Amino acid sequence: xxxxxxxxxxLRSKLExxxxxxxxxxRDEIVASQVGLAEYLARRFKNRGEPIEDLIQVALxxxxxxxxxxxxxxxxxxxxxxxxxxxxxxxxxxxxxxxxVRVPRRVQExxxxxxxxxxxxxxxxxxxxxxPEIAQRAEVSVDEVLEAMEAGRAYxxxxxxxxxxxxxxxxxxxxxxxxxxxxxxxxEVEQRMLLSPLIASLPKREQxxxxxxxxxxxxxxxxxxxxxxxxxxVSRLLARSLAQLRDRAGAEAAPG
Amino acid sequence: MPGEQxxxxxxxxxxxxxxxxxxxxxxxxxxxxxVRLTAAGMASRLGFTFDEVEDLRIAVDELCFHLLGDDDVVxxxxxxxxxxxxxxxxxxxxxxxxxALSGAVPEQSELSEQILDALVDEHEVTGGTNGTVTFRLKxxxxx
Numbered sequence: 001x002x003x004x005x006x007x008x009x010x011l012r013s014k015l016e017x018x019x020x021x022x023x024x025x026x027r028d029e030i031v032a033s034q035v036g037l038a039e040y041l042a043r044r045f046k047n048r049g050e051p052i053e054d055l056i057q058v059a060l061x062x063x064x065x066x067x068x069x070x071x072x073x074x075x076x077x078x079x080x081x082x083x084x085x086x087x088x089x090x091x092x093x094x095x096x097x098x099x100x101v102r103v104p105r106r107v108q109e110x111x112x113x114x115x116x117x118x119x120x121x122x123x124x125x126x127x128x129x130x131x132p133e134i135a136q137r138a139e140v141s142v143d144e145v146l147e148a149m150e151a152g153r154a155y156x157x158x159x160x161x162x163x164x165x166x167x168x169x170x171x172x173x174x175x176x177x178x179x180x181x182x183x184x185x186x187x188e189v190e191q192r193m194l195l196s197p198l199i200a201s202l203p204k205r206e207q208x209x210x211x212x213x214x215x216x217x218x219x220x221x222x223x224x225x226x227x228x229x230x231x232x233x234v235s236r237l238l239a240r241s242l243a244q245l246r247d248r249a250g251a252e253a254a255p256g
Numbered sequence: 257m258p259g260e261q262x263x264x265x266x267x268x269x270x271x272x273x274x275x276x277x278x279x280x281x282x283x284x285x286x287x288x289x290x291v292r293l294t295a296a297g298m299a300s301r302l303g304f305t306f307d308e309v310e311d312l313r314i315a316v317d318e319l320c321f322h323l324l325g326d327d328d329v330v331x332x333x334x335x336x337x338x339x340x341x342x343x344x345x346x347x348x349x350x351x352x353x354x355x356a357l358s359g360a361v362p363e364q365s366e367l368s369e370q371i372l373d374a375l376v377d378e379h380e381v382t383g384g385t386n387g388t389v390t391f392r393l394k395x396x397x398x399x
Contacts, residue, residue: 118306128307131300146296149313150289198367214374219307235310242314242371246321249365 008077016072030067031060037079038063041086045094055090061247062089110144111151115230118221122231128221152236198248206241209234275301275344283324283336283355291340292316298342299349304397312395315375316351319391322368323355323381347397348377354390361389 011033018026038059046052066082117138121129135142199207205227212218212226220238224231279294281287292313299309324338338355361383372379378394 128305130303130305131296131309134306142300143297146293146300149296149309150293153289196367214371217374220310221307231306238314242318245367 011078012072015067015070015078018067019070019072027064027067031064034063034067034078034082035060037082038086041083041090045090050094055093058090058093059086062086065089107144107147107151110138110140111148111232113138114145114148115232118231119224122221128219149235152232153239198245201248202241202244206237209237210241213238277342279340279342280337281340283338285321285324287338288317288320288324291320291338294340294342295349295351298344299395302344302347302349302397304349304395308395308397311375312349312393315372315379315393315395318368318371318375319379319381319393320353322362322364323353323357323389323391348394350392350394352390352392354384354388357383357387357389 011030014026014030014033017023018030039056041062042052042055042059045055062085063082066078066085069085070076070078070081114134117134118129121133121137125133129137131142131145135145138145140148199210202210208227209223212223213220218226220234221231224234227234277294277298279291281290295312295316296309299312304312320338336356338353340351340353343350343352361381364381372393376393376395379392381389381391383389
């Protein structure tokens with residue numbers, strides 16, 4: 001990672017310009033030029049059971065925060081400033097999901113099994129099942145069911161789109177197209193929020209789920225039925241989307 | 257006001273014996289898991305459905321995270337606690353909480369409001385005196 005003096009000067013002048021103008025395009029350009037640093041730091045955290053692509057995503061978020069918060073007038077090198085910010089983001093990522101990684105295998109398995117249990121009970125009962133009903137069907141305790149619900153958050157950033165022991169991604173493509181159809185009668189507020197860059201940055205299907213749950217008031221089980229995926233999957237996607245929205249809102253709001 | 261934030265006395269009176277639960281955790285997002293689990297446990301005892309328990313968990317998380325903030329931006333304060341009371345009604349659960357704030361009451365985004373509106377029946381955040389903030393969430397069971 002030898003950094004030529006000219007590159008360094010160019011970076012410095014771009015950062016100064018960004019600090020003055022807040023130009024988002026310039027910011028993205030700076031981020032793009034520093035992707036190597038983010039990747040380098042992300043790799044230091046591999047072998048901890050997280051896919052490297054996810055770690056790079058987290059590191060890039062840290063990089064974005066660093067660019068937004070960097071104050072050129074303090075005379076620090078950008079990399080000196082950015083490294084702890086990016087490492088902090090990576091550490092926080094592991095810490096946030098730290099407990100979940102240590103979730104016993106049987107709880108993880110129950111979490112996956114619950115996808116099927118919740119779906120079939122919902123169909124039989126014609127409503128969302130209660131927790132004791134799920135526990136009884138799965139032949140586990142209520143506490144274990146609650147623990148397994150929490151385990152969904154372990155998937156926060158991991159690749160849940162590769163089905164883990166559960167065939168739950170069959171109807172992926174219809175979902176992506178449906179948001180457009182539904183848009184016709186949007187309220188003004190709704191439209192503004194849905195079109196905000198924050199939400200638009202999410203994968204199409206997650207935008208769809210946010211839209212249906214929070215703007216259309218559909219329940220998780222209704223959304224699951226509509227999209228043809230399990231309710232546990234809807235639950236995981238919601239948790240993940242909200243976490244990402246928060247992270248990004250945090251990055252946007254950070255003092256520049 | 258970290259360190260001085262033990263003024264729970266007046267609320268002790270509110271803590272009815274009828275199955276109410278009180279939880280005090282360090283004011284850090286790391287402890288939100290306990291806050292969610294307690295909510296879920298209480299709601300499941302009241303016969304809430306999976307859908308409803310999920311909604312409650314997400315709402316608690318959304319609101320508490322909003323108040324505790326991103327501890328990357330606002331460093332966690334070991335002294336600071338969040339104090340919650342989970343009250344069981346006949347067919348509803350009410351969660352009230354209080355925590356000290358290091359700054360002003362964080363402004364809730366429109367999206368966050370919308371999310372909470374969709375998930376629970378009532379929610380409010382009130383900036384109190386002495387740098388504390390209180391909140392209340394209520395979720396009704398459907399049937």
